Amino acid sequence: MTHDEPLIELKGVSKSFGDNKVLDNMDLRIYRGEALGIIGPSGTGKSTILRVIAGLIAPDTGEVIVQGVRRKGLIEDGADPVGIGMVFQQAALFDSLTVDENVGFFLYQHSKLSRSQVRKLVEEKLEMVGLPGIGDRYPAELSGGMRKRVSFARAIMSNPENPKEGPEVLLYDEPTAGLDPIASTVIEDLIRRLRFTQGVCSTYAIVTHQESTIRRTADRLVFLYQGKVQWQGTVAELDHTDNPLIRQFMSGSISGPIQVAG
Numbered sequence: 001m002t003h004d005e006p007l008i009e010l011k012g013v014s015k016s017f018g019d020n021k022v023l024d025n026m027d028l029r030i031y032r033g034e035a036l037g038i039i040g041p042s043g044t045g046k047s048t049i050l051r052v053i054a055g056l057i058a059p060d061t062g063e064v065i066v067q068g069v070r071r072k073g074l075i076e077d078g079a080d081p082v083g084i085g086m087v088f089q090q091a092a093l094f095d096s097l098t099v100d101e102n103v104g105f106f107l108y109q110h111s112k113l114s115r116s117q118v119r120k121l122v123e124e125k126l127e128m129v130g131l132p133g134i135g136d137r138y139p140a141e142l143s144g145g146m147r148k149r150v151s152f153a154r155a156i157m158s159n160p161e162n163p164k165e166g167p168e169v170l171l172y173d174e175p176t177a178g179l180d181p182i183a184s185t186v187i188e189d190l191i192r193r194l195r196f197t198q199g200v201c202s203t204y205a206i207v208t209h210q211e212s213t214i215r216r217t218a219d220r221l222v223f224l225y226q227g228k229v230q231w232q233g234t235v236a237e238l239d240h241t242d243n244p245l246i247r248q249f250m251s252g253s254i255s256g257p258i259q260v261a262g
């Protein structure tokens with residue numbers, strides 16, 4: 001793993017929604033090959049960071065630099081030097097389409113591949129996420145954990161006609177939210193395993209509130225509060241830091257420097 005040049009860098013990024021300044025001159029770096037966990041209290045802008053990185057929203061000020069190239073505005077197809085895939089909090093599948101049509105959606109719409117070629121690629125990805133043979137089912141027939149795994153399969157799809165389109169970075173927004181502890185373990189294992197699977201991106205950022213997911217999927221953590229990264233460290237350091245924000249957050253105490261909303 002090289003720590004020379006970040007794969008993705010946010011420099012002085014600010015973002016407001018109306019009067020609500022969510023990100024305030026924030027800096028963040030993601031290095032190639034790392035698993036970065038983004039943690040912090042509810043409403044502090046963790047999902048907003050992922051959306052800025054994914055190019056779904058543009059910062060008001062500041063820069064998003066992807067492999068040394070400054071992004072202008074929102075993401076345009078192929079404009080970034082590396083592909084960035086996002087797995088949303090809700091699996092965000094189309095209910096009226098089958099699993100196969102959901103996972104292969106982009107290729108069915110935008111590639112010259114035949115239906116059977118796409119179907120074969122879809123099946124490969126479904127096998128990678130541990131769900132072989134479910135291509136003809138509809139999302140409503142699956143459990144929440146299975147739907148999430150299907151959305152992972154969709155996020156790691158790449159076009160063999162243009163391998164550059166395949167994502168090199170995956171962004172996971174609360175992938176284990178709402179799952180029981182066992183279903184969460186399945187997802188956590190999958191996230192870790194995909195990172196070391198040939199042909200799937202080895203770099204990811206993950207937003208999560210779930211302690212097991214924080215501990216099992218992240219190498220480095222950043223703690224976000226009041227629009228900025230207030231602490232960063234390894235998972236091991238999380239347990240030993242004296243930082244009062246981290247101590248309060250990890251203990252779930254309502255007294256401390258973090259103001260409790262509502």
Ligand SMILES: Nc1ncnc2c1ncn2[C@@H]1O[C@H](COP(=O)(O)OP(=O)(O)OP(=O)(O)O)[C@@H](O)[C@H]1O
Binds near residue numbers: 022049
């Ligand atoms: N499109 C939007 N329009 C208006 N306000 C928004 C929008 N997106 C996010 N916000 C606000 O920005 C703040 C940060 O939201 P965000 O979802 O990024 O926080 P979060 O840290 O991911 O929260 P949680 O942990 O609860 O999911 C919240 O106050 C939210 O209401």
